[in-house]
Each structure stands twice: as structure tokens, then as C-alpha cells.
Amino acid sequence: MPILIALEFFSGLAQGWIIPLLGQISKAYDVPIGATSWVLAVGLLSSAVSVPLLSVMGDRFGHRKLLIVSVVLAAAGSILIALGSNFALVLAGAAIQGPVAAFLPLAMALLKTHRAHSANKDVGLIVGTLTFGVAAGSILGGFAMDAIGQLHLVQLIPAVALTAFIPLVALVVPKSNPDSARSVDWLGAALLGVALVGIMYGLSEAPHKGLLSLSTLIPLLVGIAALLAFLKVERLAKDPLVDIPAMRSARLTSPLIIGFLVAVTMFGNQSPPVLFLTASPETLGYGNGLGASGVGVVVAISSATLTLGAFLSFALSRTLGRTRALVISCLLSAAAMLCMAFVPSSTVLFTVWLAASGIGTGVVLGVLPGMVIERSSESAAASVAGVYNTARTIGGSLAGAFVASITTLLVVSSNGDQNSAAPSFEAFQTIWVTFAAVNILAAVVSALTARKTNGVHN
Structure with missing residues (x-):
């Protein structure tokens, strides 16, 4: 469905757009640079709360109808982020924008209904398109900021794009068959x-x-x-938000755990590279002193490799088996995180580490949704997909809170001004070592899952 692919691209665009602008947000609203991590953390928390509810409501009232609601909320939040007069309103906009994460599970359910024969492959394409949108947003947001120079105007660009999709989704996306007997928890x-x-x-x-x-x-x-x-x-509950016994019987426990763990790295490591790359090495003793466009290029390369990994996931899982593909990918991401923490990095080397992590994470993100949609029933496809995405967003929201806390606690300042405080290099090492350990744990869970199923790659 071209409309779903396009929607996921612009969903990623909106999510990636704000990443290279964190430094500008710090200056515009006069808040410490580390505090801008809360913009991403609040958005992830909102996603974690709203995605399962919107997904279940999609099964009950129709997936297209709830997709329209999600697009409306995401567009409204994006507009508030752009036009908010203070940092509190920016955080409120991030919270309202949270349902942007519901696009994927609702799209997965629509594919299950209308393209069941190719849903597994189509989901990998949509996930790849989503990550490509994040890459495009990361680079275009930075260049737009350098070219236009007005933060509010730059942030309006993705807001307008999402708003344009409201009538498109209503007119083009086909209806699914809602389960009117299903209740909402x-x-x-x-x-x-x-x-x-x-x-x-x-x-x-x-x-x-x-x-x-x-x-x-x-x-x-x-x-x-x-x-x-x-x-x-x-x-x-008659129709629980999270049907734990059903998850176990459908063998969804391991994909949910792995998705949660990998999301900790994927979402949690959105702001640290930006803060590191924009830091002045003359003032802080670390960093690369890049501007918004330079940061956008590096983040875009990282997101592009995430896309590459997602697109390669189908072929790799068939060649290596799902379990081997998951284990190798998780270990690759862990190694990249350790390199960021301990190997002295020029901008080029730092980009290489981010790219390696992106490929590893992209493969995992491409493999897991196929497992989830393959094992779910058509009547509860959105609910199951929503639980998977909720596990990811919970992992990301907790990681966001962890990153925001570390980058505002472990700080250095050159002049004693609280608002000029920046994260110390030890803060970044703490974050990246933690994320490496989480990826290693995800690899272990993948390996143990294969062992429990007598060597069958699940």
C-alpha cells in the first residue's frame, strides 16, 4: 500500500527532524543542553501509554479510523512543538505527538487484513521506510536550520507534512473489519x-x-x-490490553523481550551522539564542535544504516536463520557502543561506530515485526502489534529517562552558569557501556530462545 509506506516515511521524518535541533532548542528556550533529552523521553513515554490503547481501539472500531486519529494527534503535537512559546509547551507537544508510534502497529494490522500473503515481507519494507524517514529528517532538519535560521519555522515543516496526511488517509486507506464484540480495557x-x-x-x-x-x-x-x-x-479482563497467556501460547515472549532491550539502545542513543558531536573540544575536552547541518549528516548516515539493516533483514534471516541473525546483530551493536565509549574518535570514526550500531539494530528491527505479525491472529493483529511496539517504546522511554538523568547529573561547566552546563565525558561512557550490556543481554536471550526450541530458529 503506497499510502502506508508514504505515511511511515513522514512519520520517521517528523521523529528524525528534531534530533539535530536539540542544541537550537537549548538556546531558544534557555535550558541546559542535557535537559533537551527530555523532549525525546516525554515523547517516548507518551508513545508507550498511547500505542497499546490505540491499537486495541483499532481492533474494536476499525484500523483506518484509529490511524486517522493518530495522525491528527501527531500533527497537533508537531504544531505545538513548533509554535510553543516556552520549553514546557514543547514538552507538551512531544507528549501529544506520541501517537505517531501507533502508525506502525495499525499499518501492520491493515497489511494483515488486506495483504496477508505478503504481510511479513511488507512489514520489513515499511520498517525500512520508517527508518529511512528518520535518516532523511535528521539530515534535512539540520540543513533547514542552517539555511532558514528560524527554529519555529523549521519545526513547522514536518508538522505541515503530517497535517496533509489526514485527508489522504481518510480517502485512500481501505477499511478493515472491526471486531464489534471486542471491549476496550x-x-x-x-x-x-x-x-x-x-x-x-x-x-x-x-x-x-x-x-x-x-x-x-x-x-x-x-x-x-x-x-x-x-x-x-x-x-x-474480558479483552485485556495485554493478553499475557495469549502472548505465551503464540511464542511472542522472546520477540517482546528482545524488542524491549534493543529499543533501549535505539531510542536511548538518539540524543547522546548529538550532544557529543556539538560539544566544543576546546571548552569541554571532548566532542567535535559540529553545527546543526554537520550533526544532521552524521545522524542521517546512522539512520541510513538502520534502514539498510532493516532492508537486509529478510535475506539475512533466510540465509543465517533468525536466531543467528539476531545474535550477530545484537553483538555488532554492543561492540559499536563500546568503541564509542573507549576508542578515541574523530568525526569519521564516530560515524563508523554509529553506522555499525545502526546496521545491527536495523536487522533486529526488520526481523522481529515479521515474527510478531506471522504469529498473531487476524482479529487481534493490531493489539498484538501494539503490544510489541509498546514493549519497544517502554524500553525507549526508560532509556530516555536514564539518558536525561545522566546527562543532567554528570556535567561540566566552563563558567559556573547552570544553563551553560554540559554532560561530562564520563556521562557518555556510562550511557554507552550500559547500552552495550543491554545489547549483549538481547543476544543471550536470542540464543537461549533457540536452545529452548531445540535448535529451531524462531
């Missing part, structure tokens, strides 16, 4: 939202206030209690 959605917000807020407060402070403990405890209540409600 509103209580489960509310509990999941409270759980994620509480846990993320508690984690964000811990580095500043201490793990045992009330401002850390209270939201953490509330979040954990809500999560436990959510799991109990899901077991009793």
Missing part, C-alpha cells in the same frame, strides 16, 4: 499510564534527590503498585 490503559509515569518520574528524580528521598520513592512505589494492579486486571 480502559482500566488497564489507565493503570499502565500511571505505572509508566510514576516509574519514569521516580527514576528521573533519583539522580538529583537520592534513591531514598520521598520525591523519588513515592512516584516509584505508586508506579510499581499500578503496574502490579495492571497485571492483575489484565488476567481478569
Whole structure:
């Protein structure tokens, strides 16, 4: 479906566009550069909460209808990011834009309905197009900023593009057959939202206030209690937001765990390279001192290799087997993260490490959705795809909170001005070593899964 491919491209464009602009956002709203990581973290949290609900509602009311709702929300959030008069409004816009992540599971469900014979291959194409959009957004956003020089105007460009898709989706995308007997688990959605917000807020407060402070403990405890209540409600719900027994019977546990772990690196490592590349080596002792367009080129190369990995995933999984492809790809990403942390890097070498990580992550992202859509039933395709994407966005949102906390806690400053503080090099090492360990764990989970299935590549 060309319209779905085009929509995923512009979804990626909007997500990648803001990455090279983080430094400009810091200057425009007079906030520390490390604090801009919260723009991405808030967006990921919003996605984690909204995607499962929108996906289930797609199964209940129709996938096209909920795709239109998602596009409207994403466009509205993008407009608020562009026109917001203060940093709080930018964060609010990022939260409203969160349903942009629902485009993929709803598109996966539409493919399952209308192109079941080729859904597995088509999903890989759409994922590749999404990552290509991120690459294009990363480079075009930086060049647009250097050419136009007005942050608000530059940020309006992807907002206008998303807005144009509202009537296109309504007119071109075919309807699916909604399951009118399916109920919506509103209580489960509310509990999941409270759980994620509480846990993320508690984690964000811990580095500043201490793990045992009330401002850390209270939201953490509330979040954990809500999560436990959510799991109990899901077991009793007629149509749960997350059907855990069904996930197990469909052998979806391992794809969900691997997707969660790899998303920690993919989403969590969006802002650190930008902060590192824009840092002045004369002032901070590290970095490359690049401008917005230079950062855009490097990030675009990284995103392009992510796209390459996604496009190659189908062929690699057939040649090597899914398990070997997953293990090798995860280990490649881990090695790249360790190189970023410990190997002295020029701009060229740093780009090589990012590219290697991108290829590894891209292969994983191309393999996993096919496994998920292949094992799901048509009646619950969007719900299952939504759970997979939710696992990814939860991993990304937690990683975003971790990165934002580390880059605002471990800082250096040349003149004592709080707003001139920048992350220390130790902050980047902490982040990249953690992400390397997470990728190694994902490789282990992939290998153990194959062992449990008696060597069958799942």
C-alpha cells in the first residue's frame, strides 16, 4: 500500500527532524543542553501509554479510523512543538505527538487484513521506510536550520507534512473489519499510564534527590503498585490490553523481550551522539564542535544504516536463520557502543561506530515485526502489534529517562552558569557501556530462545 509506506516515511521524518535541533532548542528556550533529552523521553513515554490503547481501539472500531486519529494527534503535537512559546509547551507537544508510534502497529494490522500473503515481507519494507524517514529528517532538519535560521519555522515543516496526511488517509486507506464484540480495557490503559509515569518520574528524580528521598520513592512505589494492579486486571479482563497467556501460547515472549532491550539502545542513543558531536573540544575536552547541518549528516548516515539493516533483514534471516541473525546483530551493536565509549574518535570514526550500531539494530528491527505479525491472529493483529511496539517504546522511554538523568547529573561547566552546563565525558561512557550490556543481554536471550526450541530458529 503506497499510502502506508508514504505515511511511515513522514512519520520517521517528523521523529528524525528534531534530533539535530536539540542544541537550537537549548538556546531558544534557555535550558541546559542535557535537559533537551527530555523532549525525546516525554515523547517516548507518551508513545508507550498511547500505542497499546490505540491499537486495541483499532481492533474494536476499525484500523483506518484509529490511524486517522493518530495522525491528527501527531500533527497537533508537531504544531505545538513548533509554535510553543516556552520549553514546557514543547514538552507538551512531544507528549501529544506520541501517537505517531501507533502508525506502525495499525499499518501492520491493515497489511494483515488486506495483504496477508505478503504481510511479513511488507512489514520489513515499511520498517525500512520508517527508518529511512528518520535518516532523511535528521539530515534535512539540520540543513533547514542552517539555511532558514528560524527554529519555529523549521519545526513547522514536518508538522505541515503530517497535517496533509489526514485527508489522504481518510480517502485512500481501505477499511478493515472491526471486531464489534471486542471491549476496550480502559482500566488497564489507565493503570499502565500511571505505572509508566510514576516509574519514569521516580527514576528521573533519583539522580538529583537520592534513591531514598520521598520525591523519588513515592512516584516509584505508586508506579510499581499500578503496574502490579495492571497485571492483575489484565488476567481478569474480558479483552485485556495485554493478553499475557495469549502472548505465551503464540511464542511472542522472546520477540517482546528482545524488542524491549534493543529499543533501549535505539531510542536511548538518539540524543547522546548529538550532544557529543556539538560539544566544543576546546571548552569541554571532548566532542567535535559540529553545527546543526554537520550533526544532521552524521545522524542521517546512522539512520541510513538502520534502514539498510532493516532492508537486509529478510535475506539475512533466510540465509543465517533468525536466531543467528539476531545474535550477530545484537553483538555488532554492543561492540559499536563500546568503541564509542573507549576508542578515541574523530568525526569519521564516530560515524563508523554509529553506522555499525545502526546496521545491527536495523536487522533486529526488520526481523522481529515479521515474527510478531506471522504469529498473531487476524482479529487481534493490531493489539498484538501494539503490544510489541509498546514493549519497544517502554524500553525507549526508560532509556530516555536514564539518558536525561545522566546527562543532567554528570556535567561540566566552563563558567559556573547552570544553563551553560554540559554532560561530562564520563556521562557518555556510562550511557554507552550500559547500552552495550543491554545489547549483549538481547543476544543471550536470542540464543537461549533457540536452545529452548531445540535448535529451531524462531
